[in-house]
Amino acid sequence: MKFFGTALAALAVGSAMAAPAIDSRHYTPSASSSTPASATPSPCACGDKPGVGLPSISSSQIVHGTGLPVPLPGKGVPVTLPGKGTPGGKPNSENNEAVIVVVKTVVETVVEVEAKVKANLELIAKIVAAAEVDAQALLKVIVALKADLKILLDDCVPQLDGLVLDAEDLVEADLKVVLDLIVRVQALVAEVEVCLKALVVLKAEILAVVGVELKACLDIILSIATPIVNFCLAIVASLKVNVVLKAVVLQITDCAHKLTSTCISINGLLGPVFVLLHL
Numbered sequence: 001m002k003f004f005g006t007a008l009a010a011l012a013v014g015s016a017m018a019a020p021a022i023d024s025r026h027y028t029p030s031a032s033s034s035t036p037a038s039a040t041p042s043p044c045a046c047g048d049k050p051g052v053g054l055p056s057i058s059s060s061q062i063v064h065g066t067g068l069p070v071p072l073p074g075k076g077v078p079v080t081l082p083g084k085g086t087p088g089g090k091p092n093s094e095n096n097e098a099v100i101v102v103v104k105t106v107v108e109t110v111v112e113v114e115a116k117v118k119a120n121l122e123l124i125a126k127i128v129a130a131a132e133v134d135a136q137a138l139l140k141v142i143v144a145l146k147a148d149l150k151i152l153l154d155d156c157v158p159q160l161d162g163l164v165l166d167a168e169d170l171v172e173a174d175l176k177v178v179l180d181l182i183v184r185v186q187a188l189v190a191e192v193e194v195c196l197k198a199l200v201v202l203k204a205e206i207l208a209v210v211g212v213e214l215k216a217c218l219d220i221i222l223s224i225a226t227p228i229v230n231f232c233l234a235i236v237a238s239l240k241v242n243v244v245l246k247a248v249v250l251q252i253t254d255c256a257h258k259l260t261s262t263c264i265s266i267n268g269l270l271g272p273v274f275v276l277l278h279l
Contacts, residue, residue: 096174099163103177106156110184113151117188120145121195128198135209142213149220152185157224160231167238175235175248182232182252186259189221193262196269204276211277218270225263229256 123141127134165174199214200207207214233256236249273279 096165096169096171099165100174100177102159102163103181106159107177107181107184109155110152110181110188113148114184114188116148117145118191120148121191124195125198128202133202133206135206138206139210139213142210142217146213146217146220149217149224152224153220157227160227163231165235167235170235170239170245172245172248175245175252178232178235179248179252179255182228182255182259185225185228186255186262189225189259189262189266192217192221193266193269196266200269200273207273208277211273211279214270215274215279218266221266222263225259229260232256 120141124138124145127138127141196214199210232252236253236256239245239249
């Protein structure tokens with residue numbers, strides 16, 4: 001659970017940023033997807049350049065289902081903002097191009113893993129819906145699900161570490177790649193949440209068989225979501241964007257909120273199970 005506070009910290013950074021309501025289920029990620037022609041004006045405008053500013057934040061927030069306070073920024077959970085350029089002295093535009101290539105690679109990995117995760121979630125749903133739940137079969141599939149999620153943790157998260165996008169040289173195409181990443185991850189985690197809602201109502205003896213692996217899956221999900229949310233919101237927090245970019249910025253912010261909210265929901269679903277099993 002140690003990573004969960006950082007995920008909530010990222011949510012707090014973006015919580016006061018105006019964002020239009022979008023449903024990621026109706027968004028088709030694509031490098032060439034179009035941007036909405038208009039968006040709700042941001043209250044954080046700066047002169048003729050509408051901007052996104054850092055909000056004020058509360059000192060703590062209670063995680064549903066645990067009763068535990070989670071530290072927010074200003075309470076020992078920093079959120080790093082992007083700087084400018086690269087230590088190697090490359091022009092900022094070239095640096096952005098290199099960073100976006102990395103982000104596209106991460107998106108490709110997410111797409112590859114997505115099919116495997118969905119297949120395992122379908123198997124879990126089928127086992128859980130049976131008249132007699134096979135605990136060992138369920139355990140086997142959850143272990144496979146954990147392995148798939150760990151691919152994202154091992155292959156994607158390290159690539160995002162330390163990436164810096166220069167805000168002054170960002171273009172719409174760059175932001176759409178970032179949006180593609182956060183939308184895909186949020187949608188995938190949301191599917192896990194749906195599956196877990198049917199799983200957590202199983203008998204205690206079945207949950208006892210799979211509890212340890214469920215906890216491992218939760219830890220991995222939080223470890224994936226935290227750096228992705230922080231990466232996206234750090235970019236947003238550094239921007240003073242023009243009207244052309246504002247719609248994409250607000251979509252990124254909204255989807256980051258949804259991803260964090262979904263993680264909170266999953267934590268709330270599994271919290272009572274872990275208490276029951278003393279995990």
